[in-house]
Amino acid sequence: MLLNSFSRWFSMEKMELVKKYVEELINAPINLVGYRDFNEAFHYLYMDSVLAVKPEDLGNNFLDVGTGGGVPGVFLLIEFGIHGFLIDSVCKKIDYVKNLCERLGLSNVELMCVRAEELKDKGMFRERFDSAVSRAVSRIATVLELTAPYVKVGGKVLLYKGPGYNEELGQAVNAMKELGVKLAEIRKYSILGKDRFLVIFEKMSPTPEKYPRKVGIPEKRPIR
Ligand SMILES: C[S@@+](CC[C@H](N)C(=O)[O-])C[C@H]1O[C@@H](n2cnc3c(N)ncnc32)[C@H](O)[C@@H]1O
Numbered sequence: 001m002l003l004n005s006f007s008r009w010f011s012m013e014k015m016e017l018v019k020k021y022v023e024e025l026i027n028a029p030i031n032l033v034g035y036r037d038f039n040e041a042f043h044y045l046y047m048d049s050v051l052a053v054k055p056e057d058l059g060n061n062f063l064d065v066g067t068g069g070g071v072p073g074v075f076l077l078i079e080f081g082i083h084g085f086l087i088d089s090v091c092k093k094i095d096y097v098k099n100l101c102e103r104l105g106l107s108n109v110e111l112m113c114v115r116a117e118e119l120k121d122k123g124m125f126r127e128r129f130d131s132a133v134s135r136a137v138s139r140i141a142t143v144l145e146l147t148a149p150y151v152k153v154g155g156k157v158l159l160y161k162g163p164g165y166n167e168e169l170g171q172a173v174n175a176m177k178e179l180g181v182k183l184a185e186i187r188k189y190s191i192l193g194k195d196r197f198l199v200i201f202e203k204m205s206p207t208p209e210k211y212p213r214k215v216g217i218p219e220k221r222p223i224r
Helices: 002-009 012-026 038-050 073-080 091-103 116-121 140-150 165-170 173-179
Strands: 061-065 083-088 109-113 129-135 151-161 181-191 194-203
Touching (some): 012 073, 038 073, 038 181, 061 073, 061 140, 073 083, 073 109, 091 109, 116 140, 129 140, 140 151, 140 173, 151 165, 165 194, 173 181
Parallel strands (some): 061 083, 061 129, 129 151
Antiparallel strands (some): 151 194
């Protein structure tokens, strides 16, 4: 893991972009990330986004659900040079990130202000992505419903979690079955001494058309 990460970080151009992005986030006029200190933001946002991810996890195009200030989506597309489709339900966040990506010359990104439950009505998004990622959006059963319908069979869903992931997984067994995913791997890593877990699911079969359900239902009534 260390060697792999080291060689990835060797590109100065990438690192300059990452640093600029972090600087802009912590100085943004709207509260996007909750950090003001560069070092903290660099670790808790950038390092957390990329450290446990392998290029083969994501494929060529991924969806980031609830991207907020572009986390982890923008860092992943810089790191791996792949295409990211980033969505959030708060339009001012999406507008800000869109503008910032344009200013930094990032072209491998698309942003849309939409709730994940409604993305399916906005075009051909069902089972379109090689992978989906999500960080700090909701509990596992809920987030699986918001991501899995948009991932191709054979693709992956990657969720960034803290130590509470185990209980959430236990409550998500039926959701996994219903949505056509299975738990593939859990990667443990550490950011500034804090335990973190990348919980990875593989999509095994098509997700029934009724998912995701209407706005708010995946959160209020997770699949049990
Ligand atoms: C705590 S923030 C996390 C932002 C970012 N992923 C991060 O790790 O910094 C959660 C974000 O998810 C978005 N969100 C919550 N539910 C959503 C949904 N159903 N569809 C799209 N975005 C959603 C919120 O608007 C918010 O920006």
